[in-house]
Amino acid sequence: xxxxxxxxxxxxxxxxxxxxFILYAAVFALGNPAEGRCGERxxxxxxxxxxxxxxxxxxxxxxxxxxxxxxxxHGDLGTNFYGNSVAHELAIRYPTTIKLAFIALMxxxxxxxxxxxxxxxxxxxxxxxLVTVSSLFVISVPVFVLGSVxxxxxxxxxxxxxxTASEGTWYQLLxxxxxxxxxxxxYVARLTRTSLVENVRSDYVRTARAKGLAPSRVTGVHTLxxxxxxxxxxxxxxxxxxxxxxxxxxxxxxxxxxxxxxWRSLNQKDGVSVVGAVLVLVLVYxxxxxxxxxxxxxxxxxxxxx
Numbered sequence: 099x100x101x102x103x104x105x106x107x108x109x110x111x112x113x114x115x116x117x118x119f120i121l122y123a124a125v126f127a128l129g130n131p132a133e134g135r136c137g138e139r140x141x142x143x144x145x146x147x148x149x150x151x152x153x154x155x156x157x158x159x160x161x162x163x164x165x166x167x168x169x170x171x172h173g174d175l176g177t178n179f180y181g182n183s184v185a186h187e188l189a190i191r192y193p194t195t196i197k198l199a200f201i202a203l204m205x206x207x208x209x210x211x212x213x214x215x216x217x218x219x220x221x222x223x224x225x226x227x228l229v230t231v232s233s234l235f236v237i238s239v240p241v242f243v244l245g246s247v248x249x250x251x252x253x254x255x256x257x258x259x260x261x262t263a264s265e266g267t268w269y270q271l272l273x274x275x276x277x278x279x280x281x282x283x284x285y286v287a288r289l290t291r292t293s294l295v296e297n298v299r300s301d302y303v304r305t306a307r308a309k310g311l312a313p314s315r316v317t318g319v320h321t322l323x324x325x326x327x328x329x330x331x332x333x334x335x336x337x338x339x340x341x342x343x344x345x346x347x348x349x350x351x352x353x354x355x356x357x358x359x360x361w362r363s364l365n366q367k368d369g370v371s372v373v374g375a376v377l378v379l380v381l382v383y384x385x386x387x388x389x390x391x392x393x394x395x396x397x398x399x400x401x402x403x404x
Contacts, residue, residue: 099392102391103388106388106391106392107388110384110388113384114380114381114384115167117377117380118163118166118167118170118373118377118380119163121372121373121376121377122162122163122373123159123163125370125372126153126155126159126162126369126373152177153166153176153370154166170377173185175188175370175373175374175377175378176371176373176374177370178363178368178370178371184374184375185374187359187371188359188374188375188378191354191355191356191358192355192356193266194266194271194353194354194355194356195341195344195348195355195356195357197266197268197271197275198266198271198274198275198278198344198347198348198353199275199278199337199341199344200275201268201271201272201274201275201276201278201279202275202276202278202279202282202340203279203333203336203337203340204275204279205275205276205280205283206279206282206283206286206333206336207286207333209283209287210282210283210284210285210286210287210290211286211287211290211326211329213229213233213283213287213290213291214229214286214287214288214289214290214291214294214329215291215294215317215322216229217229217230217287217290217291218290218291218292218293218294218295218298218325219294219317221291221295226291229287229288229291230288230291232284233283233284233285233287233288234284236280236281236283236284237281237284237285241277241278241280241281241346241347242346242350244277244280245274245277245346245347245351246350248273248276248277249261249273249350249351252273253273259272259273260273261351262351262352262353263351263352263353264352264353264354266353266354266355271353273351274347274348274350274351274353277347277350278340278344278347279340282333282336282339282340285332285336286329286332286333286336289328289329289332290325290326290329293324293325293326293327293328293329294317294321294322296325297321297324297325298321300321303316303320303321306320330390330393331390333390334386334387334389334390334393335386335387335390337382337383337386338379338383338384338386338387339383341356341357341379341382341383344356344357345357345358345360345361348361356375356378356379359371359375360372360375360376363375
């Protein structure tokens, strides 16, 4: 297992290098990085010269990138428009985004798996049709539409939840978290249902039934364990997607998190902040996938030996 984990960590290195290079090149090589930093007016030559020196823009792209990597190794993500450290800006916003993603993930795991299990166990009945139709409806509706409707109904009309979540408390983030995880809830429910139905027809399930085991034990212990392997893959991938997808949700509910920070930085053409924030999201995505691969090995040891 240890060699398997080490091998997976080593495989992440070229991915991180490739992602950071593409991000850096897109911001610092495909346009003028100083553009927009002084509003509508062009920046003074002295400021442009200082900016060029700070980010080594007068050097070849590969040299700029290597120097940027050197700063990254020391935890330096650069300085934004307002002279603040990007690492500090992210550090004060990540707790809110992590809380939002955690709520969305819990909704995905609990609601998605439970709905999928009920649909699989009672396939062909009302519950199955209800889960199938409702999940298809959620998949068909864009997140910004779903968020606006939820904000109107639960916030404005019924007053159950706050309309905005600017303070980032757990209660304020409940509705945005459910909206953020709604699409993943639908996917997990459909995947769990399909995987469960396939495994019910397997020989080992027939054997378990032939031994006289209770239906709840056959489903809960034998069938569900193997059925959860593809579901865990989906959930692990969704951790990164939830962090990135928070851009839209945080904008709708006015949440001062990383997604709102990226949206504001894009509007202000603050390339340094965009590169730093997206780079951290890439690392979160890769770590989530590493955790999923480790869980693979726990559920099925044959995978870690491949």
